[in-house]
Amino acid sequence: MLTVSAPGKVILFGEHAVVYGEPALVGTIERRVRVGVRRLDEKVINVYSDAIGTWESFTFEDLHETNGAFRYVKRAVSIAFEEVGEKTGLELRISSELPPASGLGSSAAVSVATLKAVLTLLGKDVSNSRLAALAHCVELEVQGSASPTDTAAATYGGVLFVLPGKGIERLNVEEELPLIVGNTQKERSTKLLVAKVRRLKESLPEVVDPVIRNIGKVTREARRCLEKGELTHLGELMNINHGLLEALGVSTPELSRLVYIARSAGAEGAKLTGAGGGGCMLAFARERYDSVLEALSKESQALQASITFEGVRVEGGER
Amino acid sequence: MLTVSAPGKVILFGEHAVVYGEPALVGTIERRVRVGVRRLDEKVINVYSDAIGTWESFTFEDLHETNGAFRYVKRAVSIAFEEVGEKTGLELRISSELPPASGLGSSAAVSVATLKAVLTLLGKDVSNSRLAALAHCVELEVQGSASPTDTAAATYGGVLFVLPGKGIERLNVEEELPLIVGNTQKERSTKLLVAKVRRLKESLPEVVDPVIRNIGKVTREARRCLEKGELTHLGELMNINHGLLEALGVSTPELSRLVYIARSAGAEGAKLTGAGGGGCMLAFARERYDSVLEALSKESQALQASITFEGVRVEGGER
Numbered sequence: 198m199l200t201v202s203a204p205g206k207v208i209l210f211g212e213h214a215v216v217y218g219e220p221a222l223v224g225t226i227e228r229r230v231r232v233g234v235r236r237l238d239e240k241v242i243n244v245y246s247d248a249i250g251t252w253e254s255f256t257f258e259d260l261h262e263t264n265g266a267f268r269y270v271k272r273a274v275s276i277a278f279e280e281v282g283e284k285t286g287l288e289l290r291i292s293s294e295l296p297p298a299s300g301l302g303s304s305a306a307v308s309v310a311t312l313k314a315v316l317t318l319l320g321k322d323v324s325n326s327r328l329a330a331l332a333h334c335v336e337l338e339v340q341g342s343a344s345p346t347d348t349a350a351a352t353y354g355g356v357l358f359v360l361p362g363k364g365i366e367r368l369n370v371e372e373e374l375p376l377i378v379g380n381t382q383k384e385r386s387t388k389l390l391v392a393k394v395r396r397l398k399e400s401l402p403e404v405v406d407p408v409i410r411n412i413g414k415v416t417r418e419a420r421r422c423l424e425k426g427e428l429t430h431l432g433e434l435m436n437i438n439h440g441l442l443e444a445l446g447v448s449t450p451e452l453s454r455l456v457y458i459a460r461s462a463g464a465e466g467a468k469l470t471g472a473g474g475g476g477c478m479l480a481f482a483r484e485r486y487d488s489v490l491e492a493l494s495k496e497s498q499a500l501q502a503s504i505t506f507e508g509v510r511v512e513g514g515e516r
Numbered sequence: 517m518l519t520v521s522a523p524g525k526v527i528l529f530g531e532h533a534v535v536y537g538e539p540a541l542v543g544t545i546e547r548r549v550r551v552g553v554r555r556l557d558e559k560v561i562n563v564y565s566d567a568i569g570t571w572e573s574f575t576f577e578d579l580h581e582t583n584g585a586f587r588y589v590k591r592a593v594s595i596a597f598e599e600v601g602e603k604t605g606l607e608l609r610i611s612s613e614l615p616p617a618s619g620l621g622s623s624a625a626v627s628v629a630t631l632k633a634v635l636t637l638l639g640k641d642v643s644n645s646r647l648a649a650l651a652h653c654v655e656l657e658v659q660g661s662a663s664p665t666d667t668a669a670a671t672y673g674g675v676l677f678v679l680p681g682k683g684i685e686r687l688n689v690e691e692e693l694p695l696i697v698g699n700t701q702k703e704r705s706t707k708l709l710v711a712k713v714r715r716l717k718e719s720l721p722e723v724v725d726p727v728i729r730n731i732g733k734v735t736r737e738a739r740r741c742l743e744k745g746e747l748t749h750l751g752e753l754m755n756i757n758h759g760l761l762e763a764l765g766v767s768t769p770e771l772s773r774l775v776y777i778a779r780s781a782g783a784e785g786a787k788l789t790g791a792g793g794g795g796c797m798l799a800f801a802r803e804r805y806d807s808v809l810e811a812l813s814k815e816s817q818a819l820q821a822s823i824t825f826e827g828v829r830v831e832g833g834e835r
Contacts, residue, residue, distance in 0.1 A: 401749055404737055404756055407730045415723045430720055437723055437763045444759025446752075450776035457769035 198233040198290065200512040201314040203351040204505050205229070205295040206302040207378060207470045207479055210438050211359070211416040213394050213445055215344075219413030221359045222420060224374065225350050226502040228294040230306035232270075233514065234314040237286030244270050247292040257284055263339050269307045272335045277315035280323070280331060287315065296498065299380055300387070300471030305347030308335040313509050325352050328509065354508030358420055370423045374504035375486050376479055377464075379455040379497040383475030390472040394445050408444045415441065432466025432481050439468035447473030455497055456480075462492035517552040517609065519831040520633040522670040523824050524548070524614040525621040526697060526789045526798055529757050530678075530735040532713050532764055534663075538732030540678045541739060543693065544669050545821040547613040549625035552833065553633040556605030563589050566611035576603055582658045588623050591654045592630035599650060600638045608633070615817065618699055619706070619790030624666030627654040632828050644671050647828065673827030677739055689742045693823035694805050695798055696783075698774040698816040702794030709791040713764050727763045734760065751785025751800050758787035766792030774816055775799075781811035 204225040211221030230248075237243065242260065244267050245252040253267055260275035262268065270289060278284045289311065295303035309332045316323055323331070329345070329352040336343035349365045350357055356370045398405040419434045439456055442448055448456075452469045455478045459467040463485030470479040479502075482489040493499035523544040530540030549567075556562065561579065563586050564571040572586055579594035581587065589608060597603045608630065614622035628651045635642055642650070648664070648671040655662035668684045669676055675689040717724040738753045758775055761767055767775075771788045774797045778786040782804030789798040798821075801808040812818035 397752065401737065401752060401756070404730065404734045404753065407726060407733060408756070408760075411723065411726045411730065414726060418720065418723050433716065433720060433765075434723065436765060437720070437727070440759050440761070440763025440765075440767075441727075442759070443762045444756045446755060446759075448759075450773070450780065453772050453776060454769070457772060461769065 198235045199314060199318050199514040200231055200233045201310045201317065201509065202229040202231045202512050203306040203310040203313070203509040204354055204507070205306050206347055206350040207376065207477070207502060209356070209479070210419045210434070211412055212471055212473070213391070213442065213447060214409045214412035214416070215359060215361060216391055216394070217409050218361050219409060220416045220420070221346070222356060222416055222423070223346055223350050223359060224356045224504040225354045225508060226301070226376065226378070227505040228301065228500060228502055230291065230293045230295060230303060230310050231512065232307070232310040232314045233290040234318050235288050236318065237288050239286045241286050242274055243288045245288070245290045247290070248297065268339050269304050269335055270311050272338050273308045273311035273332070274315055276331050276334055277312050277319070280316060281319045281321045283319055285319070289314070296380055298384065300476045301378065302347040302351060304339070305332060305336060306351045308332040309348055309351040309509050313511070317511055325508070328352050350508070352508050355506040356423060356504065368420065368424060372423065372426045372428055374481065375483055376481055376502045376504060377459070377486070377490050377493055378470070378500040378502040379459065379478045379480065379493040380500065381449070381451040381455065381475050381477070382498055383449070383451060385472060385475035387472040390447050390474045394447065397446055405445070408441050412438060412441050428483070432464065435466030435468045435479070435481055436460075442469055442473060449474060451475070452478050455493060458492050458496055459489050462489045464489045517554045518633060518637050518833045519550055519552045520629045520636065520828065521548040521550045521831050522625040522629040522632070522828040523673055523826070524625050525666055525669040526695065526796070526821060528675070528798070529738045529753070530731055531790055531792070532710070532761065532766060533728045533731035533735070534678060534680060535710055535713070536728050537680050538728060539735045539739070540665070541735055541742070542665055542669050542676045542678060543823040544673045544827060545620070545695065545697070546824040547620070547819060547821055549610065549612045549614060549622060549629050550831065551626070551629040551633045552609040553637050554607050555637065556607050558605045560605050561593055562607045564607070564609045566609070567616065587658050588626045588654055589630050591657050592627045592651070593634055595650050595653055596631050596634035596638070599635060599642070600640045602638055604638070606634065615699055617703065619795045620697065621666040621670060623658070624651060624655060625670045627651040628667055628670040628828050632830070636830055644827070647671050669827070671827050674825045675742060675823065687739065687743060691742065691745045691747055693800065694802055695800055695821045695823060696778070696805070696809050696812055697789070697819040697821040698778065698797045698799065698812040699819065700768070700770040700774065700794050700796070701817055702768070702770060704791060704794035706791040709766050709793045713766065716765055724764070727760050731757060731760050747802070751783065754785030754787045754798070754800055761788055761792060768793060770794070771797050774812060777811050777815055778808050781808045783808045
């Protein structure tokens with residue numbers, strides 16, 4: 198079975214402010230989605246998911262659907278078929294080290310890995326920029342709207358600087374970034390949280406606009422630190438970014454608690470990551486990685502999530 | 517016994533930023549220090565404190581000391597004697613509704629009430645501006661350095677707008693401000709916390725300076741709301757101010773927890789008040805005052821601390 202993997206991601210800096218034109222920094226983490234694929238003689242697409250613990254069988258017709266547990270897989274297979282100009286029966290096996298719907302980019306990783314696996318199986322070599330564009334289409338079709346960031350991250354890997362309207366730049370970062378994700382496992386809606394910040398911004402623009410611009414400044418400063426390999430202030434910048442997100446009203450008691458647990462256990466910095474209102478937080482710990490991991494594990498679903506510089510990858514197996 | 521009272525205070529907005537020239541808003545709370553005084557024939561000053569549960573006897577010579585549990589009382593009596601040009605034996609009885617060393621201005625209230633009590637007993641009528649100046653001297657002598665804010669607040673009462681270098685303005689606010697103070701009872705050093713913010717500001721000026729200026733903007737906006745009697749956004753402004761203080765690194769797990777407990781119980785806004793690093797937080801609740809008070813009482817030493825518009829006051833009793 199031909200196997201392809203793609204990494205998940207965390208937002209390192211700049212969430213919410215990116216909605217208003219400020220930059221964001223995103224890093225891919227060594228937590229991957231793996232998609233195995235082989236040809237079937239029958240004209241069906243059988244999808245097995247270790248992640249969900251279930252399987253389904255689809256006709257070629259079913260691939261046009263944008264709903265169901267396998268909606269990203271269906272659209273990715275369909276778009277891969279269009280790209281190659283060929284359809285075939287397939288068996289797909291999906292496993293994931295990423296908790297779903299947690300803001301860690303699992304749907305983008307599924308889309309990228311599925312596309313790459315099917316394209317490779319069918320002998321079609323595509324550039325990374327083409328792959329990222331196709332995966333972005335998958336997310337757009339399923340979600341209605343989607344940022345190109347997650348799919349670009351899953352494709353290229355590494356640390357990406359996202360400047361809305363100006364594109365996505367892969368940074369030349371080589372430092373190890375030992376990160377831990379704490380997951381509150383509280384569901385939240387990104388849409389509702391973006392709307393909440395918009396309401397606050399509209400009711401108190403004189404004080405909220407500067408908070409958003411300040412997040413942009415923190416993100417640019419963090420980029421400078423990362424590119425120079427000067428990580429001394431990176432933790433402080435995360436703490437400042439977290440405070441500014443508190444000011445925007447998107448933190449929660451649980452997120453705030455995990456952030457303080459991480460800092461007390463020795464993290465150099467900790468912040469919520471993603472939309473807030475639940476979901477995940479992020480801790481940066483070079484010296485006391487194990488004690489931070491242990492402290493966060495006691496109180497949440499904690500993941501080792503250090504930055505990886507490798508994006509989508511053909512793991513091997515027969516075509 | 518002639519009794520004089522003076523109120524404690526909370527910082528409503530602008531702590532820490534005020535160190536860098538931004539304005540602060542301070543409000544006096546209906547929690548008072550009471551000082552009773554009567555003449556003694558012997559040349560001694562006997563001080564009884566219900567607050568500390570102890571008493572001491574001083575000679576006129578002892579009044580020059582700036583140490584000991586009664587250091588503010590000793591200096592206040594001494595300065596009152598100088599002001600009048602007369603010394604006499606005294607009995608003083610002190611009671612307080614303010615927890616000591618919690619950033620609620622108990623030392624300023626003690627200084628103001630003691631001065632006013634002794635001056636009134638000795639038949640000397642002084643203006644409020646003179647009284648505030650004398651009380652500021654007491655704090656300066658005991659502490660080495662002191663802002664004139666707390667002593668001005670204890671003297672005048674109400675809501676004060678403090679603009680460093682430009683003076684203190686008493687605002688024309690008439691709205692009721694139902695506040696609750698949650699006290700972590702964790703000791704902190706204002707000096708160390710001010711130094712901590714200074715270090716952060718020096719190491720990352722591009723991102724910390726805007727946080728400080730943003731706190732100034734929040735404070736000015738809060739002043740506008742208070743003067744117009746438009747309290748709708750006051751809670752949101754408190755929440756934003758708290759987030760910005762989190763960004764400056766002066767909150768703690770305990771303060772953050774109490775802030776979220778208050779918000780969850782229905783507070784319109786909640787923030788740490790004072791230097792942070794322990795000490796107190798403040799909740800604003802018009803609709804759900806009782807449930808916020810109850811929730812904070814379970815987890816801390818909670819005080820009803822609504823804004824009072826009355827400063828130092830001769831309560832009565834014989835001269």
